[in-house]
Amino acid sequence: MGLTVKCPICRALVPWEGNPYRPFCSERCQLVDLGTWVEGKYRIPGKEAKEGEDDGEDDGEDDGEDEEHS
Numbered sequence: 001m002g003l004t005v006k007c008p009i010c011r012a013l014v015p016w017e018g019n020p021y022r023p024f025c026s027e028r029c030q031l032v033d034l035g036t037w038v039e040g041k042y043r044i045p046g047k048e049a050k051e052g053e054d055d056g057e058d059d060g061e062d063d064g065e066d067e068e069h070s
Contacts, residue, residue, distance in 0.1 A: 002016060002017040003015070003017065005022070005023055007023065007024050007025035007026075008024065008029075008033065009024060009025075009029035009032050009033055010029055
């Protein structure tokens with residue numbers, strides 16, 4: 001038998017290999033976890049950004065300046 005892990009939501013033992021929802025046991029548990037992130041209940045430790053503070057990374061949005069092509 002292959003590797004089994006506990007679902008982080010319901011704690012059921014589930015196979016790792018061939019499990020499309022891993023590490024979860026089902027789509028339901030996967031969505032419960034996503035909802036928890038969306039609600040802000042999970043947090044990643046670190047310095048909290050001030051309101052309107054730019055992280056300095058390019059967000060991929062067009063800045064409105066077009067380059068001329070010849």
